[in-house]
Amino acid sequence: MAKYEIRNKRLTDEEFFRIRKEEVLPQWETGRDLENMDECISAAHELSVGLGRNYAITLRDANEQGIHLLQPQFGRALTEYMIDGMCYVEDESPLVPAGLWNVFSDSYTRKNNYKMAAVGIERSIQEGTTMLNGWPIVNFGVEEARKIKRAVKSPMTLNSTDEDGRLASETALAAGWNACNCRSITECMAHCKNIRLDEEIHINQYESRLAAIYHERGVPQSPHISCNLTGYDSCGFKSFIMVVQALLGSEQGIKQFYLEFGINMNMVQDAAMMRVTKKLCEEYCQRFGYTDVRFIVNNNMFQGAFPPRLEEASAMMNLAVMIGIMGGSTALVLKCQDEAFATPTKEGMAASVRMARHLDTLLGALRLPDNAALREEEHMLELEVRAMMEKCLEAGDGDIALGICLGVDAGWVQTMISPWKYNRGNVLLMRDAENAMRYFNCGDMPLPNEVKQYHLDKLKSRAAKEGRPLDFDMVVSDLQYASRLPIIQK
Amino acid sequence: MTRRNVNKSVVIGTIGSDAHIIGGWVLKHAYEDAGFKVAFLGAMVSHQEFINAAIEVDADAILVSSSYGMGLIDCEGMRDKCIEAGLGDIILYVGGTIAAPLELERNWPEVERRFREMGFNRAFKNTCTAKESVTTLKADLGVE
Numbered sequence: 001m002a003k004y005e006i007r008n009k010r011l012t013d014e015e016f017f018r019i020r021k022e023e024v025l026p027q028w029e030t031g032r033d034l035e036n037m038d039e040c041i042s043a044a045h046e047l048s049v050g051l052g053r054n055y056a057i058t059l060r061d062a063n064e065q066g067i068h069l070l071q072p073q074f075g076r077a078l079t080e081y082m083i084d085g086m087c088y089v090e091d092e093s094p095l096v097p098a099g100l101w102n103v104f105s106d107s108y109t110r111k112n113n114y115k116m117a118a119v120g121i122e123r124s125i126q127e128g129t130t131m132l133n134g135w136p137i138v139n140f141g142v143e144e145a146r147k148i149k150r151a152v153k154s155p156m157t158l159n160s161t162d163e164d165g166r167l168a169s170e171t172a173l174a175a176g177w178n179a180c181n182c183r184s185i186t187e188c189m190a191h192c193k194n195i196r197l198d199e200e201i202h203i204n205q206y207e208s209r210l211a212a213i214y215h216e217r218g219v220p221q222s223p224h225i226s227c228n229l230t231g232y233d234s235c236g237f238k239s240f241i242m243v244v245q246a247l248l249g250s251e252q253g254i255k256q257f258y259l260e261f262g263i264n265m266n267m268v269q270d271a272a273m274m275r276v277t278k279k280l281c282e283e284y285c286q287r288f289g290y291t292d293v294r295f296i297v298n299n300n301m302f303q304g305a306f307p308p309r310l311e312e313a314s315a316m317m318n319l320a321v322m323i324g325i326m327g328g329s330t331a332l333v334l335k336c337q338d339e340a341f342a343t344p345t346k347e348g349m350a351a352s353v354r355m356a357r358h359l360d361t362l363l364g365a366l367r368l369p370d371n372a373a374l375r376e377e378e379h380m381l382e383l384e385v386r387a388m389m390e391k392c393l394e395a396g397d398g399d400i401a402l403g404i405c406l407g408v409d410a411g412w413v414q415t416m417i418s419p420w421k422y423n424r425g426n427v428l429l430m431r432d433a434e435n436a437m438r439y440f441n442c443g444d445m446p447l448p449n450e451v452k453q454y455h456l457d458k459l460k461s462r463a464a465k466e467g468r469p470l471d472f473d474m475v476v477s478d479l480q481y482a483s484r485l486p487i488i489q490k
Numbered sequence: 491m492t493r494r495n496v497n498k499s500v501v502i503g504t505i506g507s508d509a510h511i512i513g514g515w516v517l518k519h520a521y522e523d524a525g526f527k528v529a530f531l532g533a534m535v536s537h538q539e540f541i542n543a544a545i546e547v548d549a550d551a552i553l554v555s556s557s558y559g560m561g562l563i564d565c566e567g568m569r570d571k572c573i574e575a576g577l578g579d580i581i582l583y584v585g586g587t588i589a590a591p592l593e594l595e596r597n598w599p600e601v602e603r604r605f606r607e608m609g610f611n612r613a614f615k616n617t618c619t620a621k622e623s624v625t626t627l628k629a630d631l632g633v634e
Contacts, residue, residue: 106560107560108560111507111534113507119563123563129594132560133558162509190509193533230512232512305616340587341587341616342587342595419504419510419511
C-alpha cells in the first residue's frame, strides 16, 4: 500500500496556488499573463456568461430542452487561420445557435514542447499554410485566445491534454472557453508513454480543481471526461474509466461533466454504454457523497481509422451522428470527410455540420426504443463495470485513485493497444457478426464469468457467419474494418 | 565499400510527439509473420532512439510511422543522424498521415519529393497495407 502516495483528495487552496506559481505558470513565458487569477476569472465571465456564450450553460440548457448541439473541431497553426476557418463554418453552416466549438492544440503543445511549437509557427508563416496539427495555445497566450473567443459566436472548449495540459487549460479558461479535461487514465492510455498513472492523476487533480474554482466563482464549467482512447477498446473498459474519472473530478469540486463517448459504431452496444455509464457515474458519486453533480451524455465519433474516400467517410459520419441522437447524446462532436488524410478543413467541417443538422431534422424525436437486446447489453456492461470498480476500490481500501494505480500494476486495468508502457496489453478484442466489440481474450481483467461467456458466445456468431474459426488475424483485420474500401468487381 | 549482409531485421516506431501506435503495431505483426526480427519502439520515438535500436539489432531498415500530420517536421535531419552514426546505407521508410495540410497531402508527388530530399528511400500513404510494405522492403533488400 505504501507504493503510491496518491489519494482521491481535494487539493487545498494553499497547495493549488503553490503548484500554480511554481509548476504551472513558469512553464512558458505566456504564463506571466495569467498571474492575476481574479482578473482571469473576471475576463472569462465577461467573454462567456456576459456574452451569453457560456459552454456549460449552453450544454445544460440544451440537455434540458432536448436540443442537439453540433460540435465541429478545428485547429490550425496561426490565429488568423483559426478565426477565418471558424467564422467560415459559422457562416456557411447551420451551426449557430445550437453549436459548440472543440478547438484542439497541436501535438507539440500537448507534449509541452513549446520550442517545437514555435518552430511550427515559423514554418507555417514561411510556407503560408498550417504546418502544425492544431492551434498552439500556449505559445500564443491568453490575449490571442480571447481574440478567437470574441470572433466566434458558439461557446468553446479546448482539447489539449497529454501528460500535462495545465498551462493550456489555464490559458483557455482565462479566455472564456469553459471546459478543460478530467481524464488522467484516458490520457495515459491514449497519448502517453512513460508517465506513471499516480503522477498523471496528481497533474489532473490540478486541472479539475482549476475548473471547479472558475465554476465556484461564477463562470460555469463543464469539463470533459472522455473515453476516446485509441479507438480499439471495449465498451466496458471505456465505461469503467469514465466512472473512475467522475469520482476523481467530483472530489475536486466539478459540478457538471461532459461525458464524451468515443463510440465503437454499434448502435445497440454504444447506446448501452452511454446509458450504463451515466447511471453508474451518478450512482458511484452518490455513494461517495458527491450529491449535486450533473452528467451530460455526448459523443465523439469513431476514433479508429477512417476510410479514404468521401462516400465511405460520409457513411461513417452519418452512422455516428445517428448513434449519438438515437442513443441519447446532447452534443455531437463531428469529424469530417478529410479525417483519413489530414486535420479538418473549414470546408469539411461546414459540410459535416450541414449533414448532421439535417439528420437531426430527419430523426425528429425518435430515440432507440427499449428492447431486449439493449437490456441484455446494458446488463452485461453493468456487471463488467461494477466488477472492475469494486476490485479497484477494494485494492485501494475505498480510495479509487490508489485503487486504479494498483489495478494497472495488477493488469486488471488495461486495453489492447496503447503507447503507454504500463499498459499490459494482453487483452484481445474483435467484432462479432453484428460488429459489436467483444473480448476474444480478456487477459488479466477481472471480469465475471457470465460476461466472459457472453462475449465468447457473441463471437461464435461471427465464426459461424464466416465459416472459419476465430483467430488472431481477425483481430488485426478488424483494425481496418471501417477504413478498408470495398473491392469493386470488374 | 562492401555492402552489409541483409539479416531481415527492422526497427519500427512512431516518430516525434506522435502517440498513434496502431500503424506500427500492425507492421510489427506483419513483419514478424514474414520472418523479420523486429525492434518495436512504440510511440513518440526520437531520431536517436531509432538509431540506437538500429545499431543494436543491426537493422536493414528503419520504418518510421507518423499519423498526426507533422511528419515533415519530425523527419528532418534523420538521414544525417544515421550517417553520423555509421548507418549511411540503412533503408529509411516513412508511412502514415505524414503531411498535415490537406492541399499538400493531395499533392502526393510533392510529399514524396520532400521526403526523398530528406534522405528517405520511400514514403507510403496511409492506404498502403502492411503486406505491401513487407513486399516492397523484401524487393528493396533483394530477399524472399
